[in-house]
Amino acid sequence: MRIAAIALNTFREAVRDRILYSILAFALLLIGASAVLASLSIGQEGRIVKDLGLASISLFGTFIAIFLGIGLVFKEIERRTIYAIIAKPIHRFQFLLGKYIGLVLTLLVTVGAMVLLVVVLAWAIDGHWTPGLLAAAALDFVALMIVTAAALLFSTFSTPTLSAIFALGTFLIGRLSGDLKIFADQFAGLGLRLIANGIYLVLPDLSRFQMGAQIVNGLPFDSAQIAGTLLYGLAYILMLLSLAIGIFQRRDFK
Amino acid sequence: MRGSLLHPARIAVIAILLCLALLFGAVIPLHRTGQIRGATSFEEGTWLFLPPAALRVASLGFRTVAADMAWLLTIQYIGSHFATDRKIPELFRMVDTVVALDPHFVEAYTLGALFMNYSGRNVSGAIALLERGAAANPTRWEPAHDLARTYYLDLKDYRKALHWFEVADKLPGRPHYVPRFIARLYAATGHQDTALDLWRAMRDSATSDWVREIAEREIAKLEAERHRPSAGGAR
Numbered sequence A: 001m002r003i004a005a006i007a008l009n010t011f012r013e014a015v016r017d018r019i020l021y022s023i024l025a026f027a028l029l030l031i032g033a034s035a036v037l038a039s040l041s042i043g044q045e046g047r048i049v050k051d052l053g054l055a056s057i058s059l060f061g062t063f064i065a066i067f068l069g070i071g072l073v074f075k076e077i078e079r080r081t082i083y084a085i086i087a088k089p090i091h092r093f094q095f096l097l098g099k100y101i102g103l104v105l106t107l108l109v110t111v112g113a114m115v116l117l118v119v120v121l122a123w124a125i126d127g128h129w130t131p132g133l134l135a136a137a138a139l140d141f142v143a144l145m146i147v148t149a150a151a152l153l154f155s156t157f158s159t160p161t162l163s164a165i166f167a168l169g170t171f172l173i174g175r176l177s178g179d180l181k182i183f184a185d186q187f188a189g190l191g192l193r194l195i196a197n198g199i200y201l202v203l204p205d206l207s208r209f210q211m212g213a214q215i216v217n218g219l220p221f222d223s224a225q226i227a228g229t230l231l232y233g234l235a236y237i238l239m240l241l242s243l244a245i246g247i248f249q250r251r252d253f254k
Numbered sequence B: 001m002r003g004s005l006l007h008p009a010r011i012a013v014i015a016i017l018l019c020l021a022l023l024f025g026a027v028i029p030l031h032r033t034g035q036i037r038g039a040t041s042f043e044e045g046t047w048l049f050l051p052p053a054a055l056r057v058a059s060l061g062f063r064t065v066a067a068d069m070a071w072l073l074t075i076q077y078i079g080s081h082f083a084t085d086r087k088i089p090e091l092f093r094m095v096d097t098v099v100a101l102d103p104h105f106v107e108a109y110t111l112g113a114l115f116m117n118y119s120g121r122n123v124s125g126a127i128a129l130l131e132r133g134a135a136a137n138p139t140r141w142e143p144a145h146d147l148a149r150t151y152y153l154d155l156k157d158y159r160k161a162l163h164w165f166e167v168a169d170k171l172p173g174r175p176h177y178v179p180r181f182i183a184r185l186y187a188a189t190g191h192q193d194t195a196l197d198l199w200r201a202m203r204d205s206a207t208s209d210w211v212r213e214i215a216e217r218e219i220a221k222l223e224a225e226r227h228r229p230s231a232g233g234a235r
Helices: A002-015 A018-038 A045-069 A071-078 A081-086 A092-126 A132-155 A160-186 A190-202 A212-217 A223-250 B008-037 B042-048 B052-058 B063-082 B091-101 B106-118 B123-136 B141-154 B158-169 B178-188 B192-205 B209-225
Strands: none
Touching: A002 A092, A018 A045, A018 A092, A045 A071, A045 A092, A045 A132, A045 A160, A045 A212, A045 B063, A071 A081, A071 A092, A071 A132, A071 A160, A081 A092, A092 A132, A092 A223, A132 A160, A132 A212, A132 A223, A160 A190, A160 B052, A212 B063, B052 B063, B052 B091, B063 B091, B063 B106, B091 B106, B091 B123, B106 B123, B106 B141, B123 B141, B141 B158, B141 B178, B158 B178, B178 B192, B178 B209, B192 B209
8 A cells, every 4th residue: 555655656756757748759759750751661651650669669668767767766865755754654665666666657658658659550551450569569568667677776876877877778788688698609618608698697688578570570479488578577677676675775864 | 046057948048049050050051062062872871781780789679670771771772773873783782781680571572672683683682682581581472472483584494483483382372373373384394294283273173263264275275285295385
């Protein structure tokens, strides 16, 4: 109940943030512009709208997750409201979980608006409904939840600027860590291969959550792979939140 | 804060001033320079096509989006030459970049090969591209079909055309005329008995009078040709 109250409050606070609307406006503009850009292709209008739409959701969703996530804890400390909160009969983990859920809720609403526009545009261009788009957006949302958890983790121990750099770094590394695995497999030496594979296992692999290629090329989905990816995402979020809670519990606010 | 340059009320004014400065200081002079120098050739912009391995990393995993952008540039490149000199030497490199970023972009193989073949007169390049497309997309009929068409129409290599039509025939969504081409190509490559069997099977399973009539005509022709072994040819 306490977590729900904090989550709702975080959501209310986030939807009042102007940066959210600026990013959302840019995202919707880009998704809308993809329809114009698509008209330059030869018969590939639907493909380009879906592709650019999913990429916009991923990219702008990440910006929202980072720019709102980095200030979650810092703002409370800066405004000194954290003292009033921790003085109340509420556990620190409840506070942090509430903040996380509130931000995820904000993301759900903004990503939902973007998905709606992509689905409507794709429908208007293709003349038929593409259910895979929703599956792709849902999987991408789990990747955004990982980035949000990373932003929250960094915000528990550093300034918003540093948190933004760390969270953006996590996103970039996460997008490219799939390539690291490919490079690792190409290394001749066993030692190097083990190190590269070890780094790959520690870093989040956000490329797993991308289904854009399957959607735009009409390729079949592997249900087992999707289920595995969802489990991986959940495990990674739990790990990041546990770390964030661990750090936040030890933090001295005196 | 009230006297600060970053006061919210002043930010909009500063942004408008910066936009105007950019417009009059850079955009308009550059536009005028462009008009004096004449239109910029598209080749000046093809530096955007980095090696595919570098683009894969630079696209941050948004490979299909990068492939789309590369495809749009390819279309512009083809269009800029199609109405003028019809020379498209960069086409193979450009399509190669597109399909390296997204190996499942079937239309890039087929349209790229089409322009390479008929505008660029590069049949071997078109075949190499389509073979790559067929290997990367074994469940799509289009690359196999276009390979068959290229071997059939441009190279008159009926054996290879037959092989690729047979590959396309096994794939879902292939055009209805593929079995008829296969039967004709069997006849053209000297397998009249197989061709006859195929036409008879088509006649017996035909759901339209039009196909049945074609099958009966071809059967009659093949049976007549049995007595004239020098005749033959695919149409």
